[in-house]
Amino acid sequence: MPDVGGKSSHGGYCGPAMKPVALHLVSCAAKAVKIPVIGIGGIGYWNDAAEHIALGASITQVCTAAMHYGFRIVEDMIDGLSAYMDDHGFRSITDFRGRALQNVKDWETSTSTTKLSPTLKKICASAANFATSPVRTARTSASSLTR
Numbered sequence: 728m729p730d731v732g733g734k735s736s737h738g739g740y741c742g743p744a745m746k747p748v749a750l751h752l753v754s755c756a757a758k759a760v761k762i763p764v765i766g767i768g769g770i771g772y773w774n775d776a777a778e779h780i781a782l783g784a785s786i787t788q789v790c791t792a793a794m795h796y797g798f799r800i801v802e803d804m805i806d807g808l809s810a811y812m813d814d815h816g817f818r819s820i821t822d823f824r825g826r827a828l829q830n831v832k833d834w835e836t837s838t839s840t841t842k843l844s845p846t847l848k849k850i851c852a853s854a855a856n857f858a859t860s861p862v863r864t865a866r867t868s869a870s871s872l873t874r
């Protein structure tokens with residue numbers, strides 16, 4: 728626990744682990760409102776900021792990474808983002824802001840097994856059979872007894 732003047736506190740959710748949650752919320756907000764959305768959460772590198780922008784953020788904020796590595800990382804982020812934009816011919820962030828939103832679907836639809844190749848479906852089916860087979864279950868029970 729950090730010591731600030733002899734007092735301490737639990738922090739909020741922050742850092743790299745928050746990025747998937749933050750990206751989800753940014754995309755929801757960007758779809759729902761017509762005002763600028765700020766992308767915050769898990770940004771440490773230029774590509775994290777680019778992902779927030781592609782999902783609709785107009786500006787981004789960095790906290791944990793700047794605390795860990797110092798404000799110098801902002802220069803690296805500017806360099807990385809500028810190179811990315813040059814590579815893609817983007818003149819400003821409005822050229823790619825929200826561009827990925829149309830590809831964001833619920834995971835239930837994007838991981839549908841109907842999209843797997845027949846070979847992959849066979850492998851999945853035999854893996855599932857193996858996992859639930861009586862022989863394996865007996866072996867697993869036996870090995871857990873000997874641990």
Ligand SMILES: Cc1cc2nc3c(=O)[nH]c(=O)nc-3n(C[C@H](O)[C@H](O)[C@H](O)COP(=O)(O)O)c2cc1C
Binds near residue numbers: 740767769788789791
């Ligand atoms: C030590 C610390 C102090 C923070 N203080 C504030 C604050 O005073 N007000 C606020 O709105 N958010 C505050 N936050 C939350 C950050 O602004 C940010 O939303 C959060 O940390 C997620 O971004 P990150 O992953 O870049 O850290 C704080 C976060 C940390 C780690």
